[in-house]
Amino acid sequence: MQKSKHHLYIEVLAKRILPDDMEASVIQQEFQRLEAGFAGENRLKQALSDYYFKTDHHIFYNFECMNDNGFSHQIDAILVTPLFIVIFEVKLLSGVLFYKPAQHEFYRIHNEKRENFRNPLDQVYRHQLFLEQCLRKWQITIPVYFAVVIANQHAILDESLEKFPIFHISGVPNFIENLYRNTANSNANMSLIVAKLNQLYQVLPPRRSISLNRVRKGALCRQCDYEIVMNYHYGTFTCKVCGAKSRNAIFETLYHYRVLMGDKISNRQFRDFFGIHSLQSASKILVRLGLKRHGTKKGTYYIIPEDISEWKRKRLR
Numbered sequence: 099m100q101k102s103k104h105h106l107y108i109e110v111l112a113k114r115i116l117p118d119d120m121e122a123s124v125i126q127q128e129f130q131r132l133e134a135g136f137a138g139e140n141r142l143k144q145a146l147s148d149y150y151f152k153t154d155h156h157i158f159y160n161f162e163c164m165n166d167n168g169f170s171h172q173i174d175a176i177l178v179t180p181l182f183i184v185i186f187e188v189k190l191l192s193g194v195l196f197y198k199p200a201q202h203e204f205y206r207i208h209n210e211k212r213e214n215f216r217n218p219l220d221q222v223y224r225h226q227l228f229l230e231q232c233l234r235k236w237q238i239t240i241p242v243y244f245a246v247v248i249a250n251q252h253a254i255l256d257e258s259l260e261k262f263p264i265f266h267i268s269g270v271p272n273f274i275e276n277l278y279r280n281t282a283n284s285n286a287n288m289s290l291i292v293a294k295l296n297q298l299y300q301v302l303p304p305r306r307s308i309s310l311n312r313v314r315k316g317a318l319c320r321q322c323d324y325e326i327v328m329n330y331h332y333g334t335f336t337c338k339v340c341g342a343k344s345r346n347a348i349f350e351t352l353y354h355y356r357v358l359m360g361d362k363i364s365n366r367q368f369r370d371f372f373g374i375h376s377l378q379s380a381s382k383i384l385v386r387l388g389l390k391r392h393g394t395k396k397g398t399y400y401i402i403p404e405d406i407s408e409w410k411r412k413r414l415r
């Protein structure tokens with residue numbers, strides 16, 4: 099399963115944001131939230147992989163797209179069968195969860211503290227309305243259902259939630275069984291729906307950006323929790339605090355640069371980010387790395403490929 103672009107962005111930012119930055123703790127919290135969400139989605143994936151479907155089926159995880167009004171949809175999972183579609187929203191919440199339906203208020207009590215949440219039922223209802231509208235446009239008739247799935251087995255769902263499609267992840271098989279049992283035997287063209295959804299799918303960009311003077315630059319020491327900038331000397335990065343040496347740190351650092359700033363990097367940007375002063379050694383490194391070069395003279399830049407973090411030092415010989 100793939101993390102969203104936004105998730106990857108916040109992941110890198112959480113490692114690099116300067117500790118005294120105004121938003122440092124907000125970003126760390128958002129990263130924790132995204133990680134929890136991702137863990138929850140993985141649990142749903144496990145539950146669905148273990149289920150014996152009665153028909154063909156196709157599942158989209160982390161489905162992203164834009165609607166005609168210019169707003170985005172991030173849907174945790176869409177299950178497509180010839181009989182019905184289900185939209186899943188996964189929550190990894192702890193504590194006791196409550197709902198006041200007339201007010202559309204969703205809250206939890208955890209450690210004696212009451213906290214309001216964005217209502218997941220409304221969230222997923224919005225996806226349902228959107229998908230139903232798409233299907234009408236595509237002239238496909240098929241019912242669309244939704245469910246909010248709680249991926250934390252220690253969470254307690256209050257009785258106020260009883261009448262709503264919100265339940266623990268262990269309830270997923272039963273929920274799907276009931277749909278198979280109770281949905282009229284229509285026979286929609288499943289492969290057409292999957293093809294249309296694939297057309298609609300779009301990788302959305304990160305929902306924020308940051309200027310480079312708010313982040314730690316350079317190759318950061320993994321062993322020191324990315325808190326220490328490593329020094330470069332003859333092809334090796336060394337941490338002055340723990341003494342760790344790395345010849346591969348350059349690839350992770352280029353990957354971080356790509357996530358934060360995009361895939362183009364000039365010699366000057368490279369020197370600035372890596373803290374290498376000499377133009378010539380920077381050129382030498384860039385050439386040896388084997389990054390694709392574009393433009394001429396002052397307009398020269400290099401392309402950082404998507405799989406850069408999997409590159410190994412042997413590329414440098």
Ligand SMILES: [Zn+2]
Binds near residue numbers: 321337339
């Ligand atoms: Zn270190």
